[in-house]
Amino acid sequence: MEEILMDAEDRMEKALSSLDREFSRLRTGRASTALLDGIKVDYYGTPTPIDQLASLSTPDSRTVTIQPWDKSAFAAVEKAILKSDLGLTPVNDGKIIRIGIPPLTEDRRRELVKVAKKYTEEAKVAVRNIRRDANESLKKKKNDKEISEDDMHKGQDEVQKLTDAYVKKSDDALATKEKEIMEI
Template sequence: MQAVLKDAEDRMKKVLATLEKEFSRLRTGRASSALLEGVRVDYYGTPTQLDQLASVATPDSRTITIQPWDRKAFADIEKAIMKSGLGLTPVNDGKVIRISIPPLTEDRRKELVKMGKKHTEEAKVAVRNIRRDANEALKKKKSDKKINEDDQHKGQEDVQKLTDNYIVKTDEAFSKKEKEIMEI
């Protein structure tokens, strides 16, 4: 029974970590190298992560600088950033690519909050699916006579407490991100 609970908790932790990663990609008013984490550059015909082609830095709260290690990669990096859908415009001065993070408009902030809410709902669904899997595993253990009915009910209560706990954590993560996005 403890193995089922441990497995469920590990999977729920991964869901929360994935949610945090999704939130780090949502743009706020501040510059962050995490914004460019998902950007893939077509480098000599191979999709390559941006951080494997260049050093990405944030010299101040409104600017991201990208310094490619290969001079031939400048155009490909710029193209990848433009196609990423982040709404960022790279400026190439021959040595580094600078991206100025413009202040977000009210509409864009609301759109980002909606995206955050969508990611949160997806995480909640994943947590509930893990709960269902754990409950089914407990039922199977009972039908295989590895645990009795009382243990099954106790296990299901523990799984429900765990689920409730992780649902609260996803909501807390969302409200923190929402506050960050709406901050001017």
Template sequence: MEKHLEECTTKMQKSIDNLVKEFSRLRTGRASTALVDHIKVEYYGTPTPLAQVASVSIPDSRTIAISPWDRNAFAAIEKAIMKSDLGLTPVNDGRTIRISIPPLTEERRKDLVKMAKKYTEEAKVAIRNVRRDINESLKKKKNAKEMSEDDFHKAQEDVQKITDDFIHKADAALAAKEKEIMEI
């Protein structure tokens, strides 16, 4: 039974971790290196993560600075940023590529909140799927007489408590992200 509860907690935590990762990609009013983490640069014919061809820093709250290690990578990095879903324009000064983060409009903020809610709902569905899978495996154990009826119900209650806890964590993460997005 402990093994099932541990597995349940581990899988649900992965859902929350994934949700936080998705949230980090949502553009808020301030700069973050997470905004460009997912960008792949066509570097000598190979799609390479941006962090492997340049250093990424945040000189101030509204700017991302990208310093390529290879001068030949400037054009490829600029192209990759333009193709990304960020909707931001890079500025190349010969040594550094700068991306200015403009303030968000009210409409864009509402769209970002909708996206955050969608990500949260997906995480909740994943958490509930883990609960369903664990409950099915517990039911198989009960039917195979490897577990008593009382232990089965106790285990189901424990799984439900864990599920409720992780659903609450997802809601709390959404509330924090929503506050961050709506902050002017």
């Protein structure tokens, strides 16, 4: 029973860290190198994450700079950023690529909050699916006479407490992200 609970908690933690990763890619008013995490550059025919062929930095709160180590990668990096759905325009001066992060409009902020809510809902669904799996495992153990019915119910109560805790953590993360997005 302890093993089932540990597995469920581990998987719920992974669902929450996945939510955090999704949130880090969401654009807020501030510059962040995490914005570029999902972008792959076609580098000699291989899709390569941008951070594996360039150094990324944020010299100020409104700018991200990208300095490819290979001069021939400049065009590919620019093209990848333009093709991404971030809506950002890179400026290349031959030595470095700069991306200015424009202030968000009220409508764009609302759209980003909706996207954040969608990510949160997906994380909650994942947590609930993990709860279902754990409860099924407990029922199977009871049916196989490995644990008593009382133990099964205790286990299900523990799984429910875990589920509630992770759903609350997801909601808290959303509230924080929403506040960050709506901040002017």
